[in-house]
Amino acid sequence: xxxxxxxxxxxxxxxxxxxxxxxxxxxxxxxxxxxxxxxxxxxxxxxxxxxxxxxxxxxxxxxxxxxxxxxxxxxxxxxxxxxxxxxxxxxxxxxxxxxxxxxxxxxxxxxxxxxxxxxxxxxxxxxxxxxxxxxxxxxxxxxxxxxxxxxxxxxxxxxxxxxxxxxxxxxxxxxxxxxxxxxxxxxxxxxxxxxxxxxxxxxxxxxxxxxxxxxxxxxxx
Amino acid sequence: xxxxxxxxxxxxxxxxxxxxxxxxxxxxxxxxxxxxxxxxxxxxxxxxxxxxxxxxxxxxxxxxxxxxxxxxxxxxxxxxxxxxxxxxxxxxxxxxxxxxxxxxxxxxxxxxxxxxxxxxxxxxxxxxxxxxxxxxxxxxxxxxxxxxxxxxxxxxxxxxxxxxxxxxxxxxxxxxxxxxxxxxxxxxxxxxxxxxxxxxxxxxxxxxxxxxxxxxxxxxxxxxxxxxxxxxxxxxxxxxxxxxx
Numbered sequence: 235x236x237x238x239x240x241x242x243x244x245x246x247x248x249x250x251x252x253x254x255x256x257x258x259x260x261x262x263x264x265x266x267x268x269x270x271x272x273x274x275x276x277x278x279x280x281x282x283x284x285x286x287x288x289x290x291x292x293x294x295x296x297x298x299x300x301x302x303x304x305x306x307x308x309x310x311x312x313x314x315x316x317x318x319x320x321x322x323x324x325x326x327x328x329x330x331x332x333x334x335x336x337x338x339x340x341x342x343x344x345x346x347x348x349x350x351x352x353x354x355x356x357x358x359x360x361x362x363x364x365x366x367x368x369x370x371x372x373x374x375x376x377x378x379x380x381x382x383x384x385x386x387x388x389x390x391x392x393x394x395x396x397x398x399x400x401x402x403x404x405x406x407x408x409x410x411x412x413x414x415x416x417x418x419x420x421x422x423x424x425x426x427x428x429x430x431x432x433x434x435x436x437x438x439x440x441x442x443x444x445x446x447x448x449x450x451x452x453x454x455x
Numbered sequence: 456x457x458x459x460x461x462x463x464x465x466x467x468x469x470x471x472x473x474x475x476x477x478x479x480x481x482x483x484x485x486x487x488x489x490x491x492x493x494x495x496x497x498x499x500x501x502x503x504x505x506x507x508x509x510x511x512x513x514x515x516x517x518x519x520x521x522x523x524x525x526x527x528x529x530x531x532x533x534x535x536x537x538x539x540x541x542x543x544x545x546x547x548x549x550x551x552x553x554x555x556x557x558x559x560x561x562x563x564x565x566x567x568x569x570x571x572x573x574x575x576x577x578x579x580x581x582x583x584x585x586x587x588x589x590x591x592x593x594x595x596x597x598x599x600x601x602x603x604x605x606x607x608x609x610x611x612x613x614x615x616x617x618x619x620x621x622x623x624x625x626x627x628x629x630x631x632x633x634x635x636x637x638x639x640x641x642x643x644x645x646x647x648x649x650x651x652x653x654x655x656x657x658x659x660x661x662x663x664x665x666x667x668x669x670x671x672x673x674x675x676x677x678x679x680x681x682x683x684x685x686x687x688x689x690x691x692x693x694x695x696x697x698x699x700x
Contacts, residue, residue: 378620386603389604390604398595398596402589403628405628405632437624441620445619448537449616452616455609
């Protein structure tokens with residue numbers, strides 16, 4: 235357990251100290267959202283209607299651009315081999331790294347979402363389902379993305395490949411994240427959508443841990 | 456059965472069996488698709504609502520079946536490659552991907568041609584269309600990953616892991632998308648209460664459906680055999696280059 239927590243803490247320290255990698259992802263999130271009013275027009279009515287979708291899609295993209303850093307730096311300086319040699323199973327190393335990634339991207343994006351919602355004229359009732367959905371839905375992105383990030387280690391143009399590999403897998407989280415908001419706006423119950431997001435997370439946990447560890451073992455051979 | 460499948464892993468035995476199957480598979484492909492298409496285009500009745508447009512079905516539906524079946528075969532081969540490390544399973548899984556991608560593309564394009572006269576639009580963000588499009592992206596991702604490594608063995612294993620992860624997620628994606636939006640008609644052949652499609656249309660469809668399966672076998676065998684030959688050429692060239700120096 236100590237090694238597990240230490241891995242998380244190490245990743246968090248690296249991300250906050252080395253040129254603020256966590257801030258880069260958030261910067262991308264905010265800038266990408268700013269593009270939408272220019273693209274679809276500044277009308278508050280239209281923006282309010284698509285605000286939840288904009289925030290969710292941008293959250294997926296922000297997570298995707300940050301996956302390349304998840305294992306690559308550790309692979310290049312040899313840390314990954316030491317992580318694999320320690321007694322902690324590689325599956326748990328992958329989980330720890332996914333948790334650290336989520337704290338820096340998913341959680342950070344969730345905390346920023348209300349501010350972005352305000353700027354996009356998101357209806358008042360939509361804040362709770364949006365935040366709850368992001369909170370439950372984004373961990374599965376970090377887990378599934380971790381598999382993609384581990385798979386492209388050692389591949390040519392790996393960074394560009396990740397998006398093609400993982401974005402299709404994010405579709406269910408996007409669908410139910412946005413439908414949670416829609417459901418609340420038309421007066422339907424919120425719980426089923428959140429439960430499905432939680433179920434997706436329950437699938438992503440083993441897939442992310444075992445798939446990611448298998449891919450790392452392959453990269454370390 | 457497993458021991459038979461393992462014995463297939465020897466390239467020499469595979470070549471012998473493939474050579475024995477090949478002429479029959481070609482015969483089935485040409486005969487069934489030929490008969491099915493002629494029957495479907497010329498002798499089956501037009502639909503009472505869609506008229507002659509319904510004849511797109513005899514290509515569209517089998518292509519869509521094969522698009523999904525190919526992914527299943529690819530995922531099973533990938534899993535067996537990861538478990539037993541048979542090189543031939545890797546070869547076969549990789550050979551599946553472009554074939555499956557082509558079937559998916561054919562299903563999407565013929566579907567689009569069918570959609571224009573019946574739904575009045577080339578493309579709608581309907582559940583089935585969207586999930587087939589995602590399937591197409593999964594094939595592209597698999598092929599891109601398999602080709603992205605300098606070491607072929609490594610590329611094969613990375614792609615195999617991706618195929619397995621994709622196979623777990625594919626049903627989830629399909630059902631989420633289905634919940635999201637549905638305009639496409641429901642299944643009318645594989646149903647618990649028997650097909651709801653008329654026999655005059657079902658028979659040509661069954662013929663082209665089996666014909667497409669035979670076509671898949673033919674293409675798969677050709678691709679695997681040519682890849683085996685390509686590797687042998689590579690080995691011989693290397694041996695010759697080594698002999699010269």
